[in-house]
Every structure is written in structure tokens, then in C-alpha cells.
Amino acid sequence: MGQSKSPGAGVVGYHAAWKLKKQSETGTHGLLTAALGRLLQDKLALLGLGIILVVVTVAVFAPYFAPNDPFKVDLMQRLVPPQAQYPLGTDHLGRCLLSRLFYGSRSSLTAAALALAAIMLISIPFGTLAGYCGERVDNILMRIVDVLLAFPGLVLALVIAGMLGPGLLNVMLAVAAVRWVGYARVIRGTVLSVKEKEFVLAARACGTSGLGIIIRHILPNVLSPVIILATLDMGRLIIAISALSFLGLGAQPPVPEWGAMLNDGRSYMQVAPQLMIYPGLAIMTVVLAFNLLGDGLRDALDPRGTVRL
């Protein structure tokens, strides 16, 4: 789209067209395939993707990777520095720090992923409805969004989590309840612009129903901005959940969670700095990885990217 119209597209456009022809001849055409191809050429995004894959693998197979039982308290071995049996040392209760980090990745990633799922579940219908119905419905729904946006996110999440009581599930809900508004806005905006496209009118002229148009024509076009936003936001979700856990609202002992581990290590910062350094590093690395992947995806899924294949 647009490659023949953009100014100065001449040579590039021809080249792209030739490449496309090659692609379609080999039968590997398709928008997602093309986007994936572009993503694979982005080294930083690949790095991000690699880190995420490693962390996910560790989370899934934590029992196999963990050198020790993460829950086993051994008061004789408190705050042990790194050594053969405890590669990163032990915490204030003598539990293996590395094992707890491995198991902690499970809570942190699942919580963020589930929060994201909850966000999608609320924001996609909400944003689509607001964008598609327009006028009054749009006004009412968007004012709700405005009100929620007026609160500082973390404070509101803190209030909700405080009301629901501590626990990882409640923290997820609290974060989702605060974060969905941004998605709803982006989705509404995209729906608004897609709705004005001729193909929507063409579909209506062919007798397609309103629901059919939303499902077949509008949602697929909304997908790519949502994927980008979600990937970029995964990092922020992990931080938000860790932050609430750090404040004692999230994962409850003895469940290991990175934010909670940071909090546990706080009192022993001078004696055993590794108790804060490693969970902190873990959070930072994962957040960075998601941001790198998100940036790469944004470039890859940008339709204007078709020109510079």
C-alpha cells in the first residue's frame, strides 16, 4: 500500500516490487511473513527475542534448572556468599537465591501475561465499540477513559490492590484495571481511521453486517498497533507488578517474585548486596528485552516498511 504513491519511490518502489514478485513466486508472500522477515534482520530485536525466549524457557523448566529447592529454609546457611552449592548465595532465610530467581520468573512473567490478557479483554471491546459506534457512545466511553487517565496509574493501582487485599492475582487485576485505558484509546483511534476507509464502505455496500465488518475488516487492521503496544508495555507491566510486590501487595511469602525479593533483600543491602542486585538485574534485563523486541516489531509491522524490504 502506498509504495507507488509515495514521492521519490521510483527506484526503491521498483526494487520492492521486484522483490515482492520474487517472494510471491516462491510462495512465501503474506503480510505477517514479510513482517517476520524484517524482524529477523533487526539484530537488537533478535537479542530481545532471544533473552525473552531464554527467560521463558527457564520459567517453564524452573524445576530442572534450579540447583536447590527455592522454598527450603536453612537458618544455618543465612546470607551465604556465592559458592558452589549456592551459585548466587542465599537470602536471609538461607534459601538459594538462584533457584528463587528462576522460580520468581514464573510469577513475574505469568502475572504480566495474565494482566495483559485481562487488559485486552477489556480494552478491545471497549475501544472498538467507542470507535465504531461513534457519536454519543464514543463520548460516554471516552469520558470514562479520561477520568481514569487523570489518576496517576501506580497510585490508582495501589488503591485497588489495597482494597482487594494482597496477592498476586489481585495485583494483576489492579494493574489491568489501570492500564487498559491507554489501549482503549489507541484501539479507538485506529478503529476510527480504519472505519473511514473505502473498503469498509465497500463491505457495507456488499451487504456485510456491522459485526461482520468489525470482525473481518476492522479488528485485523487494529491488530498490529495493539501487538506493538502490548510488547512495549510488557516491560512496564512487569515493573508495575514488581513495584506492587515490592510494596508488599503482590506475591505473598514464601512465593518467590522478583519485586518481593528486592524488598526482602533491602534490609541486608550492606551485608549481602547480591540479594538486591540479582533480582534487580533480572527485572531490568527482561524489561529491556521486551522494549527491544517492541521497537523491532514496531518497525517490522509498520506498513510503510514494505518499501524498504
Place this chain on the structure above:
Amino acid sequence: MSFVPVLKVHNLSTHFQTRHGVIKAVDGVHFMVAAGKTLGLVGESGCGKSVTALSILRLIEPPGKICSGEVWLNGYDLLRLPAKQMRQVRGREIALVFQELMTSLNPVLTIGTQLTETIFSHEEVSQAEARRRAAELLAMVGLSDPEGQMRRYPFQLSGGMRQRVMIAMALSLRPKVLIADEPTTALDVTVQAQILVELKRLQEELGMAIILITHDLGVVAAMADEVAVMYAGTIVEFGPVAEVFDCPAHPYTRSLLRSVPRLSREELVPIEGQPPALLNLPAHCAFLPRCPQAGAECRGDKPGWREIGPGHAAACYRAFQSLPEEARCG
């Protein structure tokens, strides 16, 4: 020549409510089309051609509103049909082809998906059957390798190919009436000719009526049986194509014909002035400020229809007087 109208549009008015007042985009339009015939709807940009097309299908969005009129098809007035039945009419009875080639196809769906969707939305058929029919349609509109095209995305097709796909989509349910809104405006002339020939052939094959909306008088001359000239939301002249082109009766039609470049003529004569703003139109003839033949009677009420020849009429007080002697053939 028997004239059996399939679609009758009677006194159709579509107005847009804006902050500054009412815009009468379409104001009392009448016409009819017969099966197997083509009606050319011509006029300058913004004279209400496309709004007329959208009004027939009831696809006008707020702030636009169809204020009055009747659109008769199969003995039903489309403007009074329940929404659900109206959806059945769209695509099955009346189909629409757009001019916007870049955005009329959904960029994220394959051609095949978009074609079969139209079939699915009206008929209960299997996936395989729908795909077989879609391939048939693509072959019918003259695309080679229909199976392969169905797997492509719109951005992988050229403008002409996209327009053929659009036509295939419009024809997928064998509609009785095809409204083609500037179907060839965005194409270069050779492709334009191909598409027009194809449309003509398909019309003969399927016996459908075509309403061809265009500002290209050459296209109308080649394609249409009858022509309706629109100006500022109303039809000002109507008649068989040869009649209207040979002895145009309305001063606007005449000016329009003079502003078409021809090899045999040295000078192009543009129409002086601008088309009127459709906001707060005056009570008198809308063409008056630009009319070279205007007289005192033109400042009164809007002129009614005057018959010029068989089936040929113009809405102008001076339709007769102003005709040059040698051009008077009615």
C-alpha cells in the same frame, strides 16, 4: 425498444446538516434505468453524483440524511425497507464499484478472502464452493491465474487488477443493478478502455443495468445509452446519449461539452465561475450565475422540465430559445 425500468429513483433528496446550515447535496433527483441499459450520470466534482449512489443503497452516514424520495426496485421502496432486508439488497440486488483503488480493498486480507466474504454474507455455501465461484468471477473479469490471484494481497496487484477485483466482487451475486462510481478515473487510458469493454461485455452477459457515474464525457459517450447531467444536486438534462450529445439543450450541458478537449478544435472553453456552494442555494436556477444565456425569467422560480425530443428533456426556461438554429433537432 422496450423500456422496462428495474430501478426508479423518484424525487430523491439527501441533505447534510452542518453547523452553518443545510447542504442540499442531492435535491429532488429523478431517473430510471432499464435492464441491460446503462445510464450515465455526469457532472462536475461535488455536484452530488456519489451521494446519489450512496443514497440509493442507504449508505449515507450522519450528518447526512435522506430527506425524501422513493427508490423503487422489484416493487419495493428501498428507502422504506427494514434495515435487515436492506442489507440483503446491498450486493445481491444493487452492487457498488468505487473509484478509490488504494483503499477499496482491505490491505490485510487476501483477494480470495474478500471475494468469498461477499458470497458468504448472502448465501449458505461451503468454503470450497465459495472459492470455486470466486475463482470463476476473477476469470470472468479477465484476470489470468485466478487461483493465484486469490492468494495475493491487494498491495501485490496493479491498479487495473484491483479495479477488476472490485468489479468481480460487485458482480459476485449477479446484481440487477451495478452502480459504478468513477470506475476508471484513477486508471490510465489503456486500462480504462479494457475495463470499460469488460463492463460492457459483462453487462450483456448478465443483463444488468449499470449506473455509470463519471465526469468523463468520453466514457459516457462510449458506454451509456442514456445520460443524466447533474448540476448542484439536481438533474438538469436527461436523454438518450446521442440526442444529448448532438443537441444539448441545457446551457450547462453545452458548456460542459465545450470544455472537453478535442483534436479538431483549437480552443478549450472553460465554464466561467465556480459551481455554487450547496449551502443555502438560491430559489432560482442554480446555474444562473454562470449561464451565458440567462434572461429575466431565470431569476424567478426554478425552471421545470421541458421536452426537447423523444425522451430528451432539460430543466431550463431557455432550452429552446437558446438553441442555435442549425443545432435544433428536436
